[in-house]
Amino acid sequence: MSDRYIDFANSSLGHRLVAAIGLPSPVRLExxxxxxxxxxxxxxxxxxxxxxxxxxxxxxxxxxxxxxxxxxxxxxxxxxxxxxxxxxxxxxxxxxxxxxxxxxxxxxxxxxxxxxxxxxxxxxxxxxxxxxxxxxxxxxxxxxxxxxxxxxxxxxxxxxxxxxxxxxxxxxxxxxxxxxxxxxxxxxxxxxxxxxxEACTTQVQDWTRPLAGHKALVTGAARGIGASIAETLARDGAEVILLDVPQAKADLDALAARLGARSIALDICAEDATTQLIEQLPNGIDIVVHNAGITRDKTLANMTPQYWDAVLAVNLNAPQVLTKALLDSGTLHDNGRVVLLASISGIAGNRGQTNYAASKAGLIGLAQAWAPLLGERGISINAVAPGFIETQMTAHIPFALREAGRRMSSLGQGGIPQDVAEAVAWLGQPGSGAVSGQALRVCGQSLLGA
Ligand SMILES: NC(=O)c1ccc[n+]([C@@H]2O[C@H](COP(=O)([O-])OP(=O)(O)OC[C@H]3O[C@@H](n4cnc5c(N)ncnc54)[C@H](O)[C@@H]3O)[C@@H](O)[C@H]2O)c1
Structure with missing residues (x-):
């Protein structure tokens, strides 16, 4: 979704008006x-x-x-x-x-x-x-x-x-x-x-294709941030495997064809998800990006058990269970990289998102707790916490809240999926084992939870 206010603030009339009445004046980021x-x-x-x-x-x-x-x-x-x-x-x-x-x-x-x-x-x-x-x-x-x-x-x-x-x-x-x-x-x-x-023994060999020779699995890759992550990892030389729910198979296959990638239609919460996934990855992987996520917003007073359970199952339980299975089976190679898509809601909290914020904070805790143990195999695990990113998810937010979400940051605007994807791609690099157990915010220095 485009941010028309940035266009206005950067037009000659808009620029003068915005300055005169002291409104935020976000610039187009390079x-x-x-x-x-x-x-x-x-x-x-x-x-x-x-x-x-x-x-x-x-x-x-x-x-x-x-x-x-x-x-x-x-x-x-x-x-x-x-x-x-x-x-x-x-x-x-x-x-x-x-x-x-x-x-x-x-x-x-x-x-x-x-x-x-x-x-x-x-x-x-x-x-x-x-x-x-x-x-x-x-x-x-x-x-x-x-x-x-x-x-x-x-x-x-x-x-x-x-x-x-x-x-x-x-x-x-x-x-x-x-x-x-x-x-x-x-x-x-x-x-x-x-x-x-921190010290890290692996290094990037070719800066034009820092992920060359690495296989990366991206969940929730059919659209939005996940699709952008898949494109960015492929741009950086990774062999990408895209995963999404069977209902999203058409979009998933179209993207896979464009990237020369493989696709897996699988619900990460299915009872046999771990066995199915491991079977589909016989040559193992080097990078796993847990991007699939859902929201089911309600204040806690109105939260149904279904809403609570669905969010915790997709956003927190599935990444935990799948990562453990990938590790235990040796499917995730030594010196691998695990990236968990959290959110600044998991840091700051957000009204109507007790379930979502709990799941995202849980991912940050998972990275922190698991990092020392995985470090013994040279594997890093980090959370990326996006702020307001322009996607279908945020396009559905009511106008006033959406405007507040965009402007309440030092950069005065929302990010785009590529911003999150670049952070994930960096954390996926061989040398990025130097970073583990951390939460990297991609939020334009949002005022929330700062
Ligand atoms: N958009 C934002 O501003 C924002 C901010 C913070 C965090 N995030 C997080 O980033 C991630 C991607 O967000 P997005 O805006 O692109 O969302 P999106 O809704 O556009 O895409 C999410 C994808 O995950 C897939 N998915 C959902 N449940 C699944 C399941 N059970 N199994 C397999 N795939 C499943 C969906 O089919 C979809 O393709 C999510 O984890 C989200 O919580 C987004």
Missing amino acids: RWQAGRLRPVDGALLIGGGPLAAKVLAFANKLTEAIFSYGPEPLVAPAWIPGHGPKLKAVVFDASALAHTDQLKQLREFFQPLLKNLDHSAHLVILGRAPQNLSDPFAASAQRALEGFSRSLAKELRNGGTLQLLYVGDGAEDQLEGALRFFLSPKSAYISGQVIRL
Whole structure:
């Protein structure tokens, strides 16, 4: 469904009117186009502590225009505020900040940049996870990065985004994969997030097809976000297997034909779903995306047992039972990737969605609880929590609620299925074993549950 307000706010009359009466003025976000090679289409600025040099070592694979800024210059041309080019991407390594006094470096580094950011600029701050630091003052300084980055993300204009990456010991060699995602339009609708990277033994071999040689199962793939996930995984080189209910077989088969993929018509809640699924995957899989989901909204006072049971069965029980069966049977290979489609409703709660929010929060808990155990086999498990995404599901929301859902975020608009699909595809990559047990919000920094 198209968002006509964005068209209006970006027309010449609309732009002036919106500014004059102080209405939200969302911009058109830049998205990744198939066939594009460089993650950053413009100037990349790097500065800060020791990890900045690590980023510089591969920065020429991100863009041709690399600049440095700050008191300790790197081996890159210096960027001069007011004279240097507009910035498309910025990386600041704050990992060495160990005391309150040093936090002023954040203000000193970022303030001169803010009026020199290009359209849809992507900013990343690097830090060290506070819980891994023994010095309480250093831990406090690193935790301070969280408040700083979430607030600065809210101040960015013109489609800008900002994330904080806590880089664990030994995770430095996974920075390239993370920055290829967070500095590029693939993360257009993600902002204000805090992500932890840990060491991971597997790496992407070919950045033009990061999922080449990997088999991926996507549930609920006949339409909406699931269809977009299937397309994006196929674009990235994966052999995709699409699953949906038998009633959706026509759409499923049409998409499968277009992607050169295989389809499985199966209700994931069928009594024999696990045996049927394992039988249909004799060569195993490397990635499983539990995307199938339903809503049956009612306030709890009016919630029928049928509504409650249906939502919990599809959204939570099926992903649990199927993942366990895929693991126990060895169908999901070692170094596999599990991605669970949660929702910000599972983080913030939502009126009329006690069943849905319980199921989605349960998925976030499942990722958190299972991650250490699956890590022994090199398997990662994460939740992706979309905010308001323009799909058939959200097109049915009453107008006023729909408008509120779109505008109540730092980016002032809903996301599109591709935004969620890009996050899933990134988490499916071999190097993304660096991320596990986490919930990645794709919500434009929604105010809900923030
Ligand atoms: N659209 C949003 O704004 C939004 C926000 C947050 C989370 N999500 C989540 O993202 C996922 C996809 O959402 P969407 O908007 O594309 O939904 P959608 O309703 O458009 O698509 C869901 C798909 O899942 C399939 N499905 C449902 N029950 C199934 C079953 N028992 N077995 C197999 N397949 C089944 C449906 O047939 C459908 O093709 C869901 O898990 C949803 O909860 C969506």
